[in-house]
Each structure stands twice: as C-alpha cells, then as structure tokens.
Amino acid sequence: QVQLVESGGGLVQAGDSLRLSCAASGRAVSMYGMGWFRQAPGKEREFVAAIRWNLNIPYYADSVKGRFTISRDNAKRTVFLQMNSLKPEDTAVYYCAADERGVGSSQKSDYEYWGQGTQVTVSP
DSSP, rough: OOOOEEOOOOOEEEEEOOOEEEEEEEETTSEEEEEEEEETTOOOOOOEEEEEESSOOEEEEETTTTTTTEEETTTTTEEEEEEESGGOOOOOOEEEEEEEESSOOGGGGGGEEEOOOEHHHHEE
C-alpha cells in the first residue's frame, strides 16, 4: 500500500518562502502522477500543482502560477513544492496525492492515495 507523508509546513510571514516535501513509500511510486492540494477551513479542497510520471512538465492552478514550483526526485521517491512570495490566502492544510494512472491531473477524484497533510500558515 502506498503511503505519503508531508513535511515542511509552518508559520511564516507574507512574502516568505517555504518548501514542502512529500515522502512516498510503496512499489512503483515513481510511475505515479503526483499532485498537491490544499484546504482552508470552511472551504473545498482545491488543486495546487501536479506533475506526470513520464514527463517532467508541471501543471499549476492559476492562483499559484509564477510563485510555486513542483518537482520530484524519483530515485528518492520524494515530491517537493517550493512556495515563494507566500500570501495570507495561501494559508491551508497542504496534501500530497498519488495518481496510479500517472496522469497528474487537477481532479482530486483521480488520486487514490493521500497524505495526512501539513499546515501552512501565512501571517499578513
């Protein structure tokens, strides 16, 4: 069974940077599409970024384009989310997810495995 563990969240001020990591365990994890989602209190879980297993081409939500960067190290089975120029609106619990089809879509229903999440809080 695939397990995902996020880390790197914390409390920062607006304009600061933060790097999230998602450590994956399980067979053939490197062939999964990987995504990052976030959920703020009282709001729906929303797509942040994703990357396909076979193409190192990222896909981002409009709200984070130019500020966030998703990358992966298949050998280490780790996915990263570099977040720059953070805004208070970025405050949420961030989840990484794995898609066994390897697509790396923006649809949360396409992902079969989810981590527990890591809290990111951005103060004004």
